[in-house]
Amino acid sequence: MRSTPEGRVENSTPTGPLGPPYPALTVTDPPSPPATDPSPPARRPRAFGCLIEIVETVVLTAIIFIALQSFVAQPFKVEQVSMRDTIEEGQYVLVDKLTPHFDGYHRGDIIVFAPPANAEIQAGKPYIKRIVGVAGDRVAIANGRVTVNGTALDEPYLFAVDGTAQPTTSHGETSTWTIPADSLFVMGDHRERSADSRDFGPILVRDVIGRAWLRYWPLPALGILPTDRHPELGASSGSMASPQGSTAP
Numbered sequence: 001m002r003s004t005p006e007g008r009v010e011n012s013t014p015t016g017p018l019g020p021p022y023p024a025l026t027v028t029d030p031p032s033p034p035a036t037d038p039s040p041p042a043r044r045p046r047a048f049g050c051l052i053e054i055v056e057t058v059v060l061t062a063i064i065f066i067a068l069q070s071f072v073a074q075p076f077k078v079e080q081v082s083m084r085d086t087i088e089e090g091q092y093v094l095v096d097k098l099t100p101h102f103d104g105y106h107r108g109d110i111i112v113f114a115p116p117a118n119a120e121i122q123a124g125k126p127y128i129k130r131i132v133g134v135a136g137d138r139v140a141i142a143n144g145r146v147t148v149n150g151t152a153l154d155e156p157y158l159f160a161v162d163g164t165a166q167p168t169t170s171h172g173e174t175s176t177w178t179i180p181a182d183s184l185f186v187m188g189d190h191r192e193r194s195a196d197s198r199d200f201g202p203i204l205v206r207d208v209i210g211r212a213w214l215r216y217w218p219l220p221a222l223g224i225l226p227t228d229r230h231p232e233l234g235a236s237s238g239s240m241a242s243p244q245g246s247t248a249p
Contacts, residue, residue, distance in 0.1 A: 073097060074210065076112055076126070082188030082195070083110070083128055084159050086226065092217035093128070093225065095210035105184060105205065107131050107148070108228035110212040113186075118200045126209055129196050130157070133177070133185035140176045141168055141198070146187075154232050159190040166191050171198040182206070 074095050078087050087093060087110075095112050105111060112126045119127070133139040133148055140147045144167030147153065158165040168191045179185050183202035188194025197203065215221050 081193050082190050084190040086157055086189045091215055091221050093212045094214040094216055096213050097210035100211055107230050110225050111208050112212055113203055113208040116200050120195045129186035129188050131184050132187050133179045135179050135181050135183055137179045139185045141170050151233055157189050157226055
């Protein structure tokens with residue numbers, strides 16, 4: 001306010017053409033709303049979560065089990081007597097499917113294979129026998145013994161009666177075989193109770209499931225299955241590479 005010469009009092013606030021300006025305001029940010037925690041995500045019930053984990057574990061275990069049986073090793077129960085005394089009826093063996101891809105099959109190996117069409121017993125059950133001859137061998141039976149390429153085999157694994165090994169006889173008119181390519185000649189260790197290559201001839205390597213190497217059940221029978229590479233055959237020990245249940249006689 002100020003006095004004029006005429007004694008009037010005037011407002012010292014500047015005025016514009018539209019009148020006095022509005023009072024100045026202090027500009028500030030609007031107050032923030034109080035912080036609140038975000039709502040936690042909905043949790044699955046604990047029982048349902050445990051069920052999912054169990055299912056995942058079972059599925060993973062099944063996949064691993066199937067892969068192992070398909071490509072590495074597979075158990076078989078022996079339901080025959082043709083491999084006595086090496087393997088008794090009712091015992092379980094583990095069959096190696098992996099190493100034959102790299103090391104092949106050798107004379108003396110015990111193998112599990114799908115029986116050929118002319119086998120006496122099929123019913124979808126594999127056979128278990130011992131390899132006696134590989135491709136290119138000439139196998140013969142004479143005087144109760146087996147010869148390979150003219151050399152008599154030493155077969156300590158044969159079933160014996162009172163300490164005397166059973167003689168090996170032919171199962172028909174044929175007593176000499178020349179093993180063709182990709183084939184194996186097999187016989188059981190219990191020669192008098194075995195349906196084998198003496199009956200149905202050499203088998204194809206592609207029909208071999210794998211090499212039996214471990215007898216694991218019952219526990220008293222636990223042990224590595226004995227094989228014999230027949231050193232008496234010298235450099236002709238040979239092997240046949242492989243392209244890759246329960247067993248029958």
